[in-house]
Amino acid sequence: GCGINKMEVEYSACDVLLGDATAADTIVSPPEGGFAVLPGNEDLTLAEVKLLQEIGREMRLRKALAPVSGLYDFILIDCPPSINMLTVNALTAADGVLIPMQCEYYALEGLSALLDTIEQVRDSVNPGLEVFGILRTMFDPRVNLPNEVSMQLIEHFDRKVFRTVIPRNIRLAEAPSFGRPVLLHDRSSRGAICYLALAGEILRREDARLAEAV
Template structure:
């Protein structure tokens, strides 16, 4: 529900959500709503999504529920971003099975490197057994503080092991990014001139340039 509230949509006033879609109680086309402030369509979520984790375990093809739902709107969008929970659970597995690629956000901290190792292993397992098209799109450093020596050390490790998969753009620690969700607004609406908002705009530009280069080289 965090991405829902951060998009300016009230998660407490939803008629349908991703929970109903995953459990088969609603069609995804009926659950998608317009995030007016943000300017994009959204499949919203609320606290009910937590219950879906348990219910999915009892369902056939449980790891493919999201992919099946997204297949029904294939061709409707140029890009679909799936916001995942920070844990490797059934909801995250559904996202990995449905996705073509993964963007990994991470803080430049020691424990984040350990978590990254586990996530990369999971991605490889999913690619081998459930989704042969899955790849790592890029790694994004968040809450970045260049004054922190550890940030430089972690960056060096990421660059060594992932090369050009590491985005040049970093998302800095920025109070305006932290404030935006409490106002029910996307960061670009709350304060487009903030360092955090500008960083996300720069990231979008970098991602599009990468895609153009990949298409040109194909």
Template sequence: MAKILALTNQKGGVGKTTSCVNLAASLAATKRRVLLVDLDPQGNATMGCGVDKHELPLSVYDVLVGHAPVRDAIVPSEAAGIEVLPSNGDLTAAEVELINSADSEGALSRALEDLRGDYDFILVDCPPSLNMLTVNALVAADGVIIPMQCEYYALEGLAALMDTISGISSTRNPKLHIEGLLRTMYDPRNSLTVEVSRQLIAHFGNKVYRTVIPRNVRLAEAPSHGLPVIKYDKHSRGAIAYLALAGELIRRQDAGKVRQQPEETAVR
């Protein structure tokens, strides 16, 4: 059964889409079956996977408003080794149309439920705002990965996001939890970066991934070629970091499964 993870942060420019594309490709490199859901009308994750957002017969918009079954809209990404539920500018209209539906917050959850048996991971790239699309992602997700830079304003935005997650967990999706906080564009030479990182670890403990994503030119260049960084330059620091993150995510999931087993089974 697929684990559904929403990558979200209301602050833009924190490496959210970069992390979604590259984590998806890195998980696929470990032989996991991965679906990336692009829930941002900008369609950057779609393009970053080598899928042309301007040439889509169907997109996530059609799925959310009930115009097409979800499987009809999914396309393969040979560049990333995954499948993609793509997005483009049409998605901007979905929020307005969803408001008039009976369950405006549960459209994505209903669409993804039938796909859980087809994948190991479903990653959802959210828009950089707390709107109806992001709420749909949080209602559908099992966990949330929060990419963030280690800077002062990132901490302010994190508080608002935590409130949103808590509210949805208590009213619509009791299984929703913080899967992890991912430090992006990390520069250990910057004293503020080190201090904010220390504060995150002090407050969130092991929810903060040990893996950090460095500032890396190859990471910035890869999307313009429609490739994840492991296909663009697998020896780059960015590629190595996202492969390490995929490994950490898998190890955490495996450890969680062991803890959920009866004690006598876990000992064997």
């Protein structure tokens, strides 16, 4: 959904994780958007299998991103919904975790498992890792269950829950089929406006975090 044809890229995240390419060689810039992408594809499944046989496997992504990390204000690492070696690599490389979550009871169970994994990664290889925030997504306020789960999240995690809520929105759903981010597909849509609000909230939190660190 960012204007890059995955069939045309020379290298992918799989090559980077396995040491067959550098991040600098793999990163591409979409024709629109003002951002850069280190693309992934189905080969990541192969990378996970091969990484299980490697020493220091959980450090691969951190080491790969280190030479380019100073070139960007933010690096967002998109993770699979399952907890596996790819997720552990992302958590090891990250400063913080933004957890997108549908307000459903099964998602609460998944959140608990993810928080346990974050704690294990923090204790073993990345002591600075923190939960940056929990983002409620695909939210429909007309249904009772999402509202109930949302209230539980706020009760248990308080300020860790972003105020911004991402709704169910047709423009968000269809944007990937056009190969464009929703902000370029329909900037005036409700979904795009909510993601802009989220970006503002993230920047304010980051400014506050940096101010506290001084």
